[in-house]
Amino acid sequence: MYDLGFLIYDFEKRLNPWFSRHSKFRIRNHKSQIRNPLPPYDAILIVSFGGPEGPDEVMPFLENVLRGKPVPRERMLEVAEHYQHFGGISPINEQNRQLIAALEQELAAHGLQLPIYWGNRNWRPLLPETLAQMGRDGVKRALAFFTSAFNSYSGCRQYRENIAAAQEEVGPTAPRVDKLRAFYNHPGFIEPMVESLASCLANIPADRRDGAKVLFTAHSIPLSMAENCRYEVQLAESCRLVAEGAGLRPAEWELVYQSRSGSPHQPWLEPDVGDRIEQFHAAGDLRELVIVPIGFISDHMEVLFDLDTEVRQLCERLGVRMQRAATVGVHPRFIRMIRELIVERIDGAAERPALGSLGPSHDVCPADCCLYSPQRPAAKG
Numbered sequence: 001m002y003d004l005g006f007l008i009y010d011f012e013k014r015l016n017p018w019f020s021r022h023s024k025f026r027i028r029n030h031k032s033q034i035r036n037p038l039p040p041y042d043a044i045l046i047v048s049f050g051g052p053e054g055p056d057e058v059m060p061f062l063e064n065v066l067r068g069k070p071v072p073r074e075r076m077l078e079v080a081e082h083y084q085h086f087g088g089i090s091p092i093n094e095q096n097r098q099l100i101a102a103l104e105q106e107l108a109a110h111g112l113q114l115p116i117y118w119g120n121r122n123w124r125p126l127l128p129e130t131l132a133q134m135g136r137d138g139v140k141r142a143l144a145f146f147t148s149a150f151n152s153y154s155g156c157r158q159y160r161e162n163i164a165a166a167q168e169e170v171g172p173t174a175p176r177v178d179k180l181r182a183f184y185n186h187p188g189f190i191e192p193m194v195e196s197l198a199s200c201l202a203n204i205p206a207d208r209r210d211g212a213k214v215l216f217t218a219h220s221i222p223l224s225m226a227e228n229c230r231y232e233v234q235l236a237e238s239c240r241l242v243a244e245g246a247g248l249r250p251a252e253w254e255l256v257y258q259s260r261s262g263s264p265h266q267p268w269l270e271p272d273v274g275d276r277i278e279q280f281h282a283a284g285d286l287r288e289l290v291i292v293p294i295g296f297i298s299d300h301m302e303v304l305f306d307l308d309t310e311v312r313q314l315c316e317r318l319g320v321r322m323q324r325a326a327t328v329g330v331h332p333r334f335i336r337m338i339r340e341l342i343v344e345r346i347d348g349a350a351e352r353p354a355l356g357s358l359g360p361s362h363d364v365c366p367a368d369c370c371l372y373s374p375q376r377p378a379a380k381g
Helices: 003-019 055-066 073-084 091-109 127-136 153-170 187-202 206-211 231-245 273-282 301-318 332-346
Strands: 043-048 116-120 141-146 176-179 212-219 253-258 288-292 321-324
Touching: 043 091, 043 127, 043 153, 055 073, 073 301, 091 116, 091 301, 091 332, 116 127, 127 153, 141 153, 141 332, 153 176, 187 212, 187 231, 187 288, 187 332, 206 212, 206 288, 212 231, 212 273, 231 253, 253 273, 253 301, 273 288, 273 301, 288 301, 301 321
Parallel strands: 043 116, 043 141, 141 176, 212 253, 212 288, 288 321
Antiparallel strands: none
16 A cells, blocks of 8 residues: 555655765755654554574474475574574574663653554564454554664565565454664664774774774675665665774775575675685785674674674684674664654654665655565574
8 A cells, every 4th residue: 555655755755866965974854744644653563583482492483484485404404503502592582572671661751652562574473463462452553663774575575565464364453554764874773883883993902903804794685686675775875884983994894794595506695704704814914803793783693693603713713803793782872763763754744864875765665665586585583
C-alpha cells in the first residue's frame, strides 16, 4: 500500500538533490509538510533476526533459518558449532532486551507513552506471535525499528515481507506496521562509531601509527542482491563519515566483508576480511589493525565469533596487534537516535538529520526496492 506514503517518498526524492550539496560533515535537516491522516501510532515494534537460547534450540533454529535454501548440511553443522562455542546461546536476544529496556527509559523520560514489542524473523519471539499479541492488546498502528542500519534484501525488504506474512497469518486484528527510515548516516549512529574508533586509535603508540590499518567490516551479500539495493553505497558513506570523524586519511582505511555463506560458486561482495589481512601482512605493511564492525549494531555472533575469535586468531598467528571497535549497542546517543526517528514520523514537520551528502533515507520503500530472488544466503544471529 503506497497511497499517501508513496507520495511522501516521491516528494522527498524530488527534494533530495537540492539538499545534497556536498559537505564533509553537515547535518541536513529536511522538513516534510505532508501530514498523515491515518490514526496515530500506538506502539513500537523492534524487528530482528532471532537466535537460539540454549543448546537444544541450535539445530531447530538453523533448520528454520535454512529451510528451502541450498545450503549443505555440513555448513549447517559448522555454524551450529559456532553457537555451541557460546553454550548454544545467541547473544542477539539479550542485546535486543537491553536495547528495549534502554529505549523504554528514553521514551518515558520524554513523555512518549508507547509500548514496545519485539518480533523476530527466525526464532522466538516470532513476528506472528508478536503481532497476534499486539492485536489482543488493541494496537492498531505501530512503528517498526529494524536492527539493521543498511538497506538490502536481508536487512530491509525481507523483514517487510516477514511482517506482511505475519499480518496475513494473524488476520484482521493484526496492526498496521510502518518502518522507520534507514539510519546509516544518522548522527546518532555515526557519532558513537566515531567515538569507538577514536578510542582504539588512541591506544596505538605514535611510533606504530604508520603501520596501522583500519578495516570496516560488514556482512557480505551475493552480488545479485547487492546489484538491486544501495547496500554498498550506504556502507561506503558510513565508513567515510566515521573515518573522517576520527581524523583518518583515505589511505588509512577501507571497507571489507565477512561472514560469507552459501554456495562457493555464487559471487559475493569482496574482499573478505581475513584475505585482506593476509594480503597486508604479505606486503609487510601491517603492524597494528583496528576492526570496525560498521555493518552490525550489536556484538552478536558475527562479531563475537567471526571477528573476536577467528580474525583475532589469524592476527595472533601473523603477529599483528588487533583491536576491535565497539558496536553502538545501547550507547545513549544511539538510543536517543531511535527516539528521534520515532518523533520525526509522529510529527510530520520534525527535523530529519542526516550526515554527509546523501540526505535522509525515504520513509516508505518503493515497490522495486531491494528486490532479490528466492535463493537467499544464510546468516547467523
